[in-house]
Amino acid sequence: MDIYYNDLGIFLYHTPIVCSFAAAFVLLANRQRTHPQRWLAYVFIAMGVGMAVSLTFDRYLISDHREILRPVNFIASLGVAVTVLFYFVSLMQPRRLTKKFIGIICSAWLAFSLVICLLDKLSPRSHLSMDASVVTHLSSPVVIWRILIDLCVIGLDVWLGVFVLKMYRKHSQFIRDNYSFVEGINLSWVKIMMGMFILLGIFDCVWMVNSSPVFKMFFHIFSFFSIWVIFWFGFRQKEITYASLPTENWAKLDGNMQPKEKMVNLKADLLEYFDTKKPYLNPELSLQDVAVALGVSQYVLSRFINKEFEVKFYTFISHFRLEHVLHLIELNDNALNSDALLAASGFRSRSAFFTQFKEKTGYTPQEYIERKEMMKPKRGKRKKTPSSIL
Numbered sequence: 001m002d003i004y005y006n007d008l009g010i011f012l013y014h015t016p017i018v019c020s021f022a023a024a025f026v027l028l029a030n031r032q033r034t035h036p037q038r039w040l041a042y043v044f045i046a047m048g049v050g051m052a053v054s055l056t057f058d059r060y061l062i063s064d065h066r067e068i069l070r071p072v073n074f075i076a077s078l079g080v081a082v083t084v085l086f087y088f089v090s091l092m093q094p095r096r097l098t099k100k101f102i103g104i105i106c107s108a109w110l111a112f113s114l115v116i117c118l119l120d121k122l123s124p125r126s127h128l129s130m131d132a133s134v135v136t137h138l139s140s141p142v143v144i145w146r147i148l149i150d151l152c153v154i155g156l157d158v159w160l161g162v163f164v165l166k167m168y169r170k171h172s173q174f175i176r177d178n179y180s181f182v183e184g185i186n187l188s189w190v191k192i193m194m195g196m197f198i199l200l201g202i203f204d205c206v207w208m209v210n211s212s213p214v215f216k217m218f219f220h221i222f223s224f225f226s227i228w229v230i231f232w233f234g235f236r237q238k239e240i241t242y243a244s245l246p247t248e249n250w251a252k253l254d255g256n257m258q259p260k261e262k263m264v265n266l267k268a269d270l271l272e273y274f275d276t277k278k279p280y281l282n283p284e285l286s287l288q289d290v291a292v293a294l295g296v297s298q299y300v301l302s303r304f305i306n307k308e309f310e311v312k313f314y315t316f317i318s319h320f321r322l323e324h325v326l327h328l329i330e331l332n333d334n335a336l337n338s339d340a341l342l343a344a345s346g347f348r349s350r351s352a353f354f355t356q357f358k359e360k361t362g363y364t365p366q367e368y369i370e371r372k373e374m375m376k377p378k379r380g381k382r383k384k385t386p387s388s389i390l
Contacts (some may be wrong), residue, residue: 005374006112012216012217012220012221013051013055013216013220014055015046015220015224016051016220016223016224016227017051017052017055018048019042019224019227019228020044020045020048020051020227021045021048023041023044023227023228023230023231024041024042024044024045024048026095026231026235027040027041027044027234027235028041030235030248032237034239035090035094035239036087036090036091036094036239037235037239038090038236039083039086039087039090039091040087040230040231040234041078042083042086042087043083043084043087044227044231045083046076046079046080046082046083047080047223047227048077048324049076049079050076050077050080051076051223051320053076054072054073056369057072066309070112070115071116073204073207074112074116075112075113075116075117077201077204077205078109078112078113078156079109081156081157081160081201082105082106082160084160084164084197085105085160085163085164086102086105087376088167088168089101089167091171091188091237091239092167092168092170092171093167093170093171108156112152112156118127121293125322127371129248144316154205157201157205161198161201164194165194168190168191168194171190172187172190174186176312185237185238185240186237189233189236189237190233192229192233192235193230193233193234196226196229196230197230199222199226200223201225203218203219203222204219207219210350243248263304263308264366266294266296266301266304267304267308269294270290270294270304270305273290273293273294274320276321277293278324279345280317280320280321280324281321281324281344281345281346282346283319283346283347283348284348285346287301287302287313290313291345301313317346318347318356321345321346321347322343322345322356322357322360324344324346324358325341325344325345325365326361328341328344329341329368329369329372334372334376335368335375336369337366337369338354338364338365338366341353341365342365
């Protein structure tokens, strides 16, 4: 009997399993869940099922608790990796997540699973000695094929990771060009989740060659922590609407975006909308709001602003907000303080307002007001004339 399976060990083994299903339940019970959040719930379900199956085999069906390269671990780990892939695709490139794409990936996973199970039945058992990993009958063709299959499974995991990282590069560039992090679309959150999944995958591979009680305890504590970190950021991460995403051929879209005459009209409509409606005074204003008001897609509007004004969307909005603040200062004869200007500016945070204002004027709002006050001509006292005395 493995010494890990005492009361503490069983508790630590069950804790991440229960947490996985609990996190999945919260995501699925949320009626306002996004498409990526639904896939994240499937990830947690796959993790819970995988750990439960691993517990069943490790605790009840494997007598020595020291068998490595077990097919059940590989199959469960690959299942989790596939659902993680689907989650990141739904988050970063939802156009790619078609039935054909899902079918191809799932078919590859099933094919690997069948081959692994078949070779496991035909090949001798592998055990972990106290000193090193020893695979018996290494000269046997069946064992050689099994090792090759194991390497292919690891290679598939690596390919999935590279696939996600390539998606992230395109996704991050699009986010930087079109979105503000304050809207709940945050690259830092995505990187944290990717890092957590990568670490879980690495530790899961280590588990297959190191099943010591100390490592098991570490793995389950880390799994518990990772589940709630991933859940926290995944629950807060908002979804990019389908219409706002670029297709794979950016250059083609760029060339056929709109005729020149329509671009002239779009510029006129955009400036008129900002001058008359003043939407920039709304702290929650987003690219989608402006695109809907003008009747164009988010992608077209974003690319138009980038080309026509050579700035990003949120820099464009900040320009109008700062011009409005400067107009208020002049209109009120330098009588407004920083707090009043912040409340009327449309900026969501004090730090963003002060940073943008100083970049434009070289001064903080209060310094700018004081400087304007000092530059005003002082009113001298009128000399009394004989006529005035009379």
